[in-house]
Amino acid sequence: MIKKYLTPILLIIISLLSVSLFLYKMNVSPPALNADEATNAYDAYSIMKTGRDQYGTFLPLRFKSFGDYKLPLLTYLAIPFIKIFGLTETGIRMVNFPFVLLFPLIVFLLSQELLNNKKVSLLAAFFAGFAPGLQLLGRQGSESFMTAFFLTLSFYLFLRFLKKQTAKNFLFFDLCFLISLFGYHSSRLWAGFYFLLILFFVIKKRLSKLYLLGFILVVFLFGITDIIYKPTRVSNLLFFNNIGFSLKINELRGEDGNRFVYNKLTIGVKDLSSNYLKYFSPQFLIISGDGNPRFGYPGISPITIIEYIFIFIGLYYLFKNNEKWRYLILAMLLFAPVSGSLSWAGESINRTVFIFIPILIISSYGIINFLNKKSLFSYLILTTLYLILVFYSWDFYLNHYPQRAIVLR
Secondary structure: OHHHHHHHHHHHHHHHHHHHHHHOOOOOOOOOOOHHHHHHHHHHHHHHHHOEOOOOOEOOOOEOOOOOOEOOHHHHHHHHHHHHHOOOHHHHHHHHHHHHHHHHHHHHHHHHHHHOOHHHHHHHHHHHHHOHHHHHHHOOOOHHHHHHHHHHHHHHHHHHHHHHOOHHHHHHHHHHHHHHHOOOOOHHHHHHHHHHHHHHHHHOOOOOHHHHHHHHHHHHHHHHHHHHHOOOHHHHHEHHHOHHHHHHHHHHHHHHOOOOOOOHHHHHHHHHHHHHHHOOOHHHHHHHOOOOOOOOOOOOOOOOHHHHHHHHHHHHHHHHOOOOOHHHHHHHHHHOOHHHHOEOOOOOHHHHHHHHHHHHHHHHHHHHHHHOOOOHHHHHHHHHHHHHHHHHHHHHHHHHHHHOOOOOO
16 A cells, blocks of 8 residues: 555655755845846736836736846746745745746656656656756746746656647647747757657658647747847857857967868857867766856756766666667757857856756666665665765755855846
8 A cells, every 4th residue: 555655655755855945045045136036026026016017018928127038937927926925035936936846746757758667767856856956046036947847847748749649638748838938048949859859750650740830830929929029138148149259260360360270160160069068077067067156156066976977877778778768868968958058158057957857867767777686785875975965065055155255147
């Protein structure tokens, strides 16, 4: 009887522990609202009171904010929390409460669809509940965190759709992905990923072309809002639109004069490759994370070295065991850093937070397979090491990070 309910009981415990950590010192670390949290909170308050944003626009699909025309999902979802807690730090940060609570469950469900292994899925859910790289964004009024939630849910719903291939299941997937498009700008690139994925299954004649058309329609509807609002934030962040990129090429040409070697294409490919590979480096994933102190700090490891090592072991076992969705898992992992790689602003957890979903699933798969038939002592050693490492990251974040005074926008 207990065994029957063990999995849901463990998931509930993981979720409650995760959300308890979320609530602990919520307004101490991070130590103050950043500019994005403040403007989102005020827009939510203004919508609640007048139906208009701070610039007087009625129920906008983009919020002008600082002229960057923010996507609206977080602001509208924040309204009930602003209503309950007022125009306060708690009011805007509580918007992620339901996503922090449900994230371990969604990771469990996705892992189950991908690998059908409850031990792996429970471990992935546990890692998702406590990984600093993922949860630190949840503690802020962050659009990228909830967007990662809806992207994770959309992958689960997509796999369910492939299994049942009903219009209802496709509608759930389509709607979920549409919500993610209104969450954070990086989700635009995932539209291209899904397009190629659906096209692949259409070519393989496992899907009707109507589903591809349905997906294109949803992306087109979202695209109309881009035409109306013409957001400049996305184009301004692209590294090849940055003045520094052009100055770098001009400097190299001035020193050598060879346009064939030094041009936008060659230097662009070089910079893009360099940016991309940094997202898989120990420096980013284990040591310092995001270079922006709002989202990372030396001493706060996005994941532990244990999870990092087992990424490679997990990939080995995925292909050794010939797992059905091994190529999809690998594609999710390899595609996740693309949005951050295109930016001139350095390594960014904020733009690539979804990378932790395939990482934690792969790492969990590696651990479970590696420890299979190993002694209890091996489990205890690995568990103890993980708990010590993750404790140090959280201790630094909760007790030391707030005292490292840095003026941020």
